[in-house]
Amino acid sequence: MEKFGFSLHKARVINYDSNDRSIVDYIIEREPSLKLCIECGCCSATCTTGNFTAFSLREINILLKRGENEEVKNKIKQCMLCGKCVLLCPRGVNTRNVVFLAKQAFQKYSAHAV
Amino acid sequence: MQFDPFELPFDIGLYFILLFVVARSVIWFRQLSRPDKLRLQRGFFGRAFGQSIREIFLESLIHRKILKKNPRLGYMHMSLAFGWFLLILFGTIEADIFGKSHLNPPSRAIFFRFFNPDHGKTFFESGYAFLMDLILAFILSGLILAIIKRFSSRVVGMKKTTRLKILDRVALTALWLIFPSRLIAESLTSGAYGTGSFLTGSLGSVLASFLPAKEVAYPFWWLYSLSLGTFFILLPLTRYMHIPTELFVIFMRNSGIRTGDRAGTFSEVEVHSCSSCGMCIDQCQLNFSAGINTIQATYLMKAVRNNYETRDIAYNCLMCGRCDEVCPVGIEISPIRMIERRNAETGIKYTNIWKGYFRTRPMQPATMQINGTSYDFFPAAEPEKSDVLYFAGCMTHLTPTIKNAMTTILDTSGVKWSFIDENGGVCCGRPLMLAGQDKEARELINYNSQLIWKSGAHTLVTSCPICYKVFRESYYLDVEVLHHTQFIKKCIDDHSLKLNFMHRNVTYHTPCELGRNSGVYDEPKAVLRHVANLEITGYDDEKSLCCGGSLGNIMLSQTNRRKIASDVTRALTKNNPDYLATACPLCKKTLAPVTDTRVADIAEIVAAAIVRPQVKKNTFRGSSKIRESAEVV
Numbered sequence: 120m121e122k123f124g125f126s127l128h129k130a131r132v133i134n135y136d137s138n139d140r141s142i143v144d145y146i147i148e149r150e151p152s153l154k155l156c157i158e159c160g161c162c163s164a165t166c167t168t169g170n171f172t173a174f175s176l177r178e179i180n181i182l183l184k185r186g187e188n189e190e191v192k193n194k195i196k197q198c199m200l201c202g203k204c205v206l207l208c209p210r211g212v213n214t215r216n217v218v219f220l221a222k223q224a225f226q227k228y229s230a231h232a233v
Numbered sequence: 234m235q236f237d238p239f240e241l242p243f244d245i246g247l248y249f250i251l252l253f254v255v256a257r258s259v260i261w262f263r264q265l266s267r268p269d270k271l272r273l274q275r276g277f278f279g280r281a282f283g284q285s286i287r288e289i290f291l292e293s294l295i296h297r298k299i300l301k302k303n304p305r306l307g308y309m310h311m312s313l314a315f316g317w318f319l320l321i322l323f324g325t326i327e328a329d330i331f332g333k334s335h336l337n338p339p340s341r342a343i344f345f346r347f348f349n350p351d352h353g354k355t356f357f358e359s360g361y362a363f364l365m366d367l368i369l370a371f372i373l374s375g376l377i378l379a380i381i382k383r384f385s386s387r388v389v390g391m392k393k394t395t396r397l398k399i400l401d402r403v404a405l406t407a408l409w410l411i412f413p414s415r416l417i418a419e420s421l422t423s424g425a426y427g428t429g430s431f432l433t434g435s436l437g438s439v440l441a442s443f444l445p446a447k448e449v450a451y452p453f454w455w456l457y458s459l460s461l462g463t464f465f466i467l468l469p470l471t472r473y474m475h476i477p478t479e480l481f482v483i484f485m486r487n488s489g490i491r492t493g494d495r496a497g498t499f500s501e502v503e504v505h506s507c508s509s510c511g512m513c514i515d516q517c518q519l520n521f522s523a524g525i526n527t528i529q530a531t532y533l534m535k536a537v538r539n540n541y542e543t544r545d546i547a548y549n550c551l552m553c554g555r556c557d558e559v560c561p562v563g564i565e566i567s568p569i570r571m572i573e574r575r576n577a578e579t580g581i582k583y584t585n586i587w588k589g590y591f592r593t594r595p596m597q598p599a600t601m602q603i604n605g606t607s608y609d610f611f612p613a614a615e616p617e618k619s620d621v622l623y624f625a626g627c628m629t630h631l632t633p634t635i636k637n638a639m640t641t642i643l644d645t646s647g648v649k650w651s652f653i654d655e656n657g658g659v660c661c662g663r664p665l666m667l668a669g670q671d672k673e674a675r676e677l678i679n680y681n682s683q684l685i686w687k688s689g690a691h692t693l694v695t696s697c698p699i700c701y702k703v704f705r706e707s708y709y710l711d712v713e714v715l716h717h718t719q720f721i722k723k724c725i726d727d728h729s730l731k732l733n734f735m736h737r738n739v740t741y742h743t744p745c746e747l748g749r750n751s752g753v754y755d756e757p758k759a760v761l762r763h764v765a766n767l768e769i770t771g772y773d774d775e776k777s778l779c780c781g782g783s784l785g786n787i788m789l790s791q792t793n794r795r796k797i798a799s800d801v802t803r804a805l806t807k808n809n810p811d812y813l814a815t816a817c818p819l820c821k822k823t824l825a826p827v828t829d830t831r832v833a834d835i836a837e838i839v840a841a842a843i844v845r846p847q848v849k850k851n852t853f854r855g856s857s858k859i860r861e862s863a864e865v866v
Contacts (some may be wrong), residue, residue: 152790167627170657196607199660199677200668201627202784205466206822211791219668219787 138186145224146217151215155210156180162204162214168197176204176214180232183221195221237251237347239455240340242462247339250465253590254477257469261481261498264594268498269490276488283483293479293758294318298771299512305389309382310510312375318711319368319549327361343461344418346433347454366432370421370744372412380409386511395511395531397472398539403463404471410460418457430717455707470589472535475508479562482506492568495673496581500572503564505533505534506767511568513556518779522800523793525549530556537573540585541694545788547573551797552785553669554749558775567750574669577615608676609659611659616688619651624681624704626697627660628818635818638840643694645843646724650694653684661695663703664784674707682708694720696836697818698747699784705751716747718757718816718835725763731844732764737811739765739838742801742824743777744817764842765812770805778804780815782823795827814838 147153163175164177174197182191204214247855266275276282291297294315300307321342329335332353353362378389385396397405416433417440423429424437427447440446468474481502490499513530520526528549543565547570556566578580583592623643625636625647643650659681665674685708687695692713692765695701704714708832724730739761747753754774761767772778779790781797802824805813812833815821825832 150788165631167657167660168610171612171659174610187589195683196673197610199608199662199673200664200670201660202664202819203627204632205791206628206782206789207818213786213790215664216787222670 124165133185133187135186137176139188140184140186141228142188142191142218142221143183143186145227146220149220150213150216152210152212156212157210159209161209163206165203165207167199167201167203172197176218179221180217188225189222191226206214235348236729237454239342239451239458240344241458243343243458243465244338244462246342246462246678250477253469257481257591258481259592260591261502264501265498268408269485269497270491272488273485274426275574276484281484281487281489285480285487288483288487292359292483292561292563296306296561296723299510299576302512302559302561303390304380304686306382306391306510306512309375309378309389312371312575313379315626316368316372316375318684320365323361323365323368324785327365331358331361334857340625344454344458346422346429347450350422350426351428353430355603357431359428362428362434363430366430366434367468369412369416370432373416376409376412389471391511391515393511393514393526395509395514397509398535399511401471404467404473407464407467408473408589410456411464414453414460418450421453423444425450430635440773469479472507472509472538474505474538474657475562478502478505479508479778482562482564486563486784492572495570496570496572496576496583496594500569501583503562503569504534504537506562507531507538507564508562509535510561510825512559512561516555516559518553518555518800519549519789520783522781522797523789525793527748530560530564530570533566533570533573534564537569537583538592539589540583543573544577547577548668548786549642549788551779551781551783551784551789552750553744553745553779553783555779563584571666571669574667575671577669595658607673608659608680611680614680616653616684618649618689621648621650621652621692622653622685622690624653624658624661624693624695624700626654626658626695626700626818628699628822629696630654630657632818632821632834635821635834638836639694639696641840641843642717642721642724642730642836646720646729648729651688651690653688661697661700661703662707663699666703666707667785668787678703678708682710685710685712692720696818697754697833698744701753702746702751716756716816718747718760719753721760721836721839722756725760730839732839732842735765735838735842735846736762737765738768738808739812739814740770740805740810741773742780742805742813742815742820743772743774744815744820745777745779747781747816748777749775751851757814760835760839761814764838768808768810770807772773772804780820781818782819784819792821797821799827802830806830812838815816 158177158181160177163169163177166174166176168174174194179191179194198218200215200218202215208214237854296310296314297305299310305457311362323341324345328345331349332341353359362382370439382389382394399709419433420429420437424441429437485499485502492500492503496793509531511531514520517529520529528546529553533543534548536546550570552567560566575617581594584595585592611856629636659677662674662677663679687830690712692715693704694715694717695704696717698716703716721730741758741761758767778801780801813824813828813830814835815832816835819836
């Protein structure tokens with residue numbers, strides 16, 4: 120490939136082919152409303168956990184869709200499932216179930232080492 | 234005539250089921266925890282025994298609860314249960330008095346007419362035969378209702394009846410065959426010998442007029458015995474297991490045993506005691522508002538009994554507790570559902586061995602230990618000292634009007650209070666519990682407990698019934714936990730809060746977590762009556778509806794939640810009240826978008842009714858703060 124004097128930083132390359140979308144597929148199969156997410160960030164704005172730490176459901180949704188599961192795996196445990204995000208979501212995404220299913224999926228697939 | 238081969242199926246079935254019930258009870262008893270064993274022993278020699286006998290008669294035989302709710306359905310159940318009981322009782326007495334010897338085997342009583350065909354000639358004997366015919370007619374009338382119910386459940390006043398699995402259908406057919414085959418067999422025998430009373434006698438003489446009654450009767454006696462035998466053999470595999478286990482449930486409950494939060498003997502006995510009557514289906518809002526009819530209590534019990542996958546059933550539920558109220562057996566449905574939710578994570582699971590005849594507890598695989606805490610980001614717990622703590626809760630932070638109203642009320646009441654989660658606190662833990670994640674919930678509970686301990690408060694006021702329930706039940710705290718309606722009621726009673734009467738009509742929506750799940754019904758209504766005209770809606774107290782926003786259901790879509798909410802508001806605003814009052818921020822948040830009526834929390838209504846000139850100068854927060862919050866309301 121011809122080099123034009125600039126290149127992509129390795130860390131910013133998202134390779135959809137090699138990234139593992141099994142978790143997000145598992146979630147979407149059971150909670151199709153996740154597809155409606157427009158990443159507006161209302162969920163992150165109201166988040167009880169987000170009040171204390173950098174936890175952001177919007178970020179988690181994006182990471183899940185990209186298949187960057189390792190990062191999500193530890194972050195998702197911080198959610199308290201309080202359900203405020205569900206009430207605020209303008210698109211009617213059942214965000215609480217998304218987190219719940221993600222936890223479940225990680226538990227399920229952790230045996231097979233994602 | 235002492236024995237005939239046709240009685241063999243009945244004998245085999247009967248002795249099998251007797252042995253089975255004994256073996257099953259022994260296994261169940263051995264799995265009981267030690268305190269529960271003691272409770273059972275104390276109950277056996279105490280008052281519980283008499284109570285249970287009375288309850289077994291009223292509920293298992295007469296079906297009083299169903300009769301009260303739905304007389305036709307109650308009659309159907311009563312005629313089958315009580316009628317069959319009477320038939321067995323009087324049949325045994327008949328065989329004992331009129332039979333050839335005393336203390337006969339049970340088959341002598343069941344097939345009495347076959348072994349004593351010429352019985353019923355004398356006056357006393359024919360009188361007894363009349364009684365037996367009357368009982369049989371009683372059962373058959375119920376049976377006709379039962380058959381009609383299978384085709385059109387509306388006839389017996391049920392909108393929906395339970396879907397059954399195949400074995401249940403086979404057992405049901407066997408049960409249905411028992412009584413008509415007895416009728417025909419007895420009639421033919423009576424016809425041949427010229428005995429019998431108004432039912433068997435007259436039918437018998439008609440049949441005997443064109444049939445060789447004696448010969449035709451014999452196959453029907455076989456059919457009678459076979460259907461009894463089939464029914465008994467299939468009983469442990471089907472919903473009819475409730476017939477023996479219901480007695481245990483009543484006795485165990487009266488002895489003080491409760492379901493608890495782990496699977497055990499009592500929850501197992503309860504699960505088997507569900508008769509699949511289907512009364513919970515019509516009661517379930519997911520059924521009549523959202524059209525989901527696979528997850529009701531009866532299907533949960535069925536799934537647990539048969540070791541089906543329970544996850545989707547267990548989680549797709551509002552946990553409103555309406556089915557607990559209506560269950561005629563008194564099964565603690567919500568605790569069992571919670572057990573299933575926890576089992577989906579970790580917990581004791583039961584498996585069927587011997588193809589369902591026995592369910593036992595297998596060895597528990599070691600659960601995955603999660604090291605460390607997932608909530609290490611909590612700030613250090615350093616609350617200010619005060620007498621009364623106010624915990625708004627996550628949901629109240631989404632409805633700031635309630636928060637401001639409570640601030641005004643607390644300031645006005647003159648207590649020394651502090652706002653524990655003014656800048657957003659840690660969740661109370663109930664949502665995690667409802668998701669079956671108790672271990673995580675415990676971390677939140679520990680944090681909040683620390684916070685409350687350190688503040689040295691004696692009272693904790695919360696605006697959210699979800700928090701209220703968990704503070705009361707799962708926190709081991711030495712503080713009085715009050716929902717804000719209870720706190721307001723207290724303030725009204727000791728005159729620290731002076732309120733105007735507003736000439737407004739109000740209906741009250743009882744939140745599930747506050748009403749059915751915590752038993753707080755009177756205080757909110759008393760407060761409302763103090764400030765406004767409270768109207769009766771027909772959905773009061775135990776009959777109240779769920780708003781649909783419940784955190785208990787993780788899976789329910791927003792569309793279905795709205796459907797439920799609009800059905801609820803339609804029911805509660807029939808008389809066009811000025812306010813639809815509620816006592817839960819989540820209910821308010823769910824109901825407000827789907828109705829034109831103003832939805833308001835009781836705290837808001839009370840804050841608006843505070844007598845203004847008498848606002849006390851609060852020594853702790855400064856009067857400017859009061860004016861500010863009063864303006865917001």
